[in-house]
Amino acid sequence: MEQVLTILIADDNPSDRILLKAILSQLGHKVIVAIDGQDAIDKFDPKAIQLVCLDIKMPLKNGWEAALEIQQIAGDLFVPIVFLSGVSDPIALSKCLRIGGIDFISKPYNPALITAKLNAIVKLLVMQKTLEEQRDAMSLYNEQLLHDQEVAKVVYENITHSNCLEDPALATIHYGTQTFNGDVILAAYKPNGGMHLLLGDFTGHGLSAAIGALPLADIFFDWTKKGFLMRQIIPEINARLKSILPANMFCSAVFIDVKVNNNSIEVWNGGLPDLLFFSGSSRQPIRFSSKNLPLGVLSPEAFECQIDPMTFVPGDRLMAFSDGVYEALDLSGEMFCHSVLNPLYQGEIEADRATDWLIEQLRNEGVLENPHDDISCLNIRLDTNIGIDSLERDAPKRHHETPANFSFEYVLYADSLRNTDPLPYVLQILTTVPGLSSFSSQIFMILSELYSNALEHGVLQLNSVKKSSSEGFSQYYAEREQRLSDLVEGYVKISVRVTSDNNQRVLVLYVEDSGSGFDYQKVNYDMSNAELLYNRGLALLDQLCSKLEFSKGGSAVTAHYHWQVGLIN
Template identity: 30%
Template sequence: MLKPSQQIVIDIYQDDSSFARSVVDELKRLRIARRIRLRSAADWHPDLSLLHPTIVVSAALETRFLQALDCPHQLLVLPRETDQQESLKWHGDVLPWPSSVGLTLQRVQLMATSFNTMRQLHAVRKSLILHTQRVEREHELVEHIFRNALSRNFTNYEHIRTLLTPASKFNGDLCLVAPGPLGNLYVLMADFTGHGLAPATGALPLSQAFFAMADRSVSVAEMVVEFNYRLNRLLPNDMFCACFLLELSANGERLSYWNGGMPPALVFGQDGVVKHRLKAQHMALGVLSVDDFDSQVATIRTQATDAIALFTDGVIEMLSQKREFLGMEALEHLIQTYPGRDDFQSLVTELENFRGTQPLHDDLSLAILQCCPTGLASPEYGDEVQALPFTFQTTLDAEDLRQVDVVTSVLGVLGRLPALHGHRTTIYLLLAEVFNNALEHGLLGLDSRMKSDPEGFAYYYQLRTERLQALQSGSISIEVRFDQRQNYLRISVSNTGVPWEPDQPISTTRLSQPYGRGLDLLQQLADDLRWTDNGRKVSFGYHLASR
């Protein structure tokens, strides 16, 4: 007998024949469920969306019963004399009647168990789809942020050729190119530990610092000190960033470089013969503290016919179909075979032929820069419109929070600031972090620790949607102040919800966790970060001109 605690309701569709009435009476007598709901067989159809385990009782096998079903986990009860060959076309189970009590209960139990299993699988599938959609959405957002962060990347410079192939969706390698104000050129090749989203996260502060310092023609030594300072505070202990940074003078005759943990860059002449191997003499970025870090830079003289090849270890450790490494010697041979600027595509083709269909196990990045005069004139800046100081303030109630894309709307208000264009992505990232904290933790009462496993991750965002739709009270206030003399933004976000504080000091949050990464970036990218009113208000500053 079915246990009522396991199966409370069973639906029975019957054709109101004497046969059907006798079967229903017997099923009721056997107490197959705590509740039996009777339906007319005329209401049954192949696309029926079933809410409960279903039994169909009919004195004759109708044609519509043989059609493909939306849910085959049903039991069809037919007179024993019915054509058995025809009944096999039914997509569910068939019980000839009359049958023994034991067989009847067994078939009903099997049907109910199969139905419940199907419903559970359907729920898991929906949860996985929700999780996948959320992950894809977050990946799209991260891609958008990265794309904007690297929008200034000067990889289309006529004297450089690049090959950038990630092993997964996000690239753990970074190749940045930027002109200096004196006609000089900066090139950075970096390789974060591992590949994928986690190492790619380090690209944001590193690229931001690189472009800002290149605009001011900061020395290579000063650059790597700043890079190491940021990454040492940002990255967890098991992550670091191998980096090669160079500056080529405007006349192409002087090359200053710093190599921390990268394979040796190769300086070669027009005949492809290697003149210099610029080996690593320093630890990777993010490993040493500021006091222990060595920023000493080396300088070499170059000729207009020289070129320099920068690459990550993914190139020389690339596997062939025979699972053999490419190696440094083979790469030098390829460079000697294809030394010219116009030979770069042939070099790439040879690398692809070597790998064949062997999948990449690491990100692959290669850049070859010609050491000729850069031809980069000093940029001419037009007079920017002087912005007025202003204060913008808004308070959003529950209805506003459900309907408005708050962060995008606020950013649209700030978009008229002349100096914002180079900082739009960063402002978006910072504002999104503090706004989401106010909404999810303050008003909706969500706990980020739920994201520790995939099921909890999906459940977290399912709860977020449900609680936001059910939210009746509470508000979030946003205030932005702009000081035009200092080109400085001050942003405050407060909520009327429950008190909230990070589970641990922001500086100790680890990127390996599935949550808390935004707090690390907030501390790294913002100025004067303050939490007040028991975590209900957070404020930070941002210099539009100094980064």
């Protein structure tokens, strides 16, 4: 370890001073001399000098006083101080160490001893220097990393928060262990009213966990906006995550579809703790347990979608949370799911207060100060107007549209009825009509009502009276699945015509099915009977369309939708 040091030596005895200088110079070091303590302080430059040797007894300022001032001047820089002493008084020597000296060199000088000590000091300095360099590199790197994370966080939040979480029906808790949160909560209004919600928990924490949220959010928002159904969106998210994430990463999630046209929810749970459904009709919350593997584990071919339906009345609540809540440890070291959460499961906590109550528990048990996992919770107050008001936001503003004139027909037979959903495609064509895109929510609602009526009551011959109880409701959907998978023949024909006459535009939607029709004279268009779980669809259609006509004994229906162009409102 050959290193040339610049050494400051201070000694009032000229012969000792010259002797030490000679020894050190011979070892190859550069030596600066001072004749007393004050002179040493004056000559000390922390940037140039790496080692200071001070005699203890000196005029003006002694070695101890000089040492203290030199240390002050050095500040953060480490400059070792060695005392030179003719005394062997242990008290004096221990004082040298106490005020920050690292060693002594005793007089008379012994060149062999001085050489050995200097080698040790050189080693120490080299080590110190390496440490300082590493520390500086680390703090620079850390600064860079934080900066990068801040930038990425902005992008991340713009993508994952472009949603409707501020809807008054929703309450959320979202705490991350790091800058990035591996949990995501997404909410988006559906074009035909209602809402899609997703609470996801990626493997691990921080940036590596958050990165998977980007494609997830992208598909979630884009496909919801285009009118795809939950059972189409989930497999798409799974396929995308499976193809881009490494094998050991996945996303445990719940997906909730709030359907306002028939007062129901559908829940898909893949790997998250039970969702709790609080309804006025039962004391204990009903649980939706995980029936699926998390997203991004199975290949698209092996992926299945186990979905639980449930009817609700306004005021019922649905609560979902991530592992971070379920597995949080209380003060006694017990997991939340076995201790703190019990009153919630037993129905002893009022559903409206549940979120606040949970935050309180997390705080009381010290989880919020020191979370081991990202913590998220979502609480929805179910109502029939969720996402309905948002429809008005798309209200028409200004139209200077060129006329459109076209028609097309789309017929789906058994296999296609089973495997595809034609609505997003039909809607996509319709929204290319100038001016019509601003009415897309209403048109989507009309289309989806007509289509589900044709499919469920026409082709599948399901009786909607069944839906009047919540039990019957689940049966209804189980039956629907069954009949759809057994279907060998049947069709639904969708016929679309758009015409223009001056400023008047007309969209005619004709939907016909292979079923035996129904007694359409008896339809009650009175919406005031909100308790009715079925038949609300037709009443809604009647309001949205300028004309609704049945034909072919009820197995065909024509809906007329009018709008004007050139208006400014």
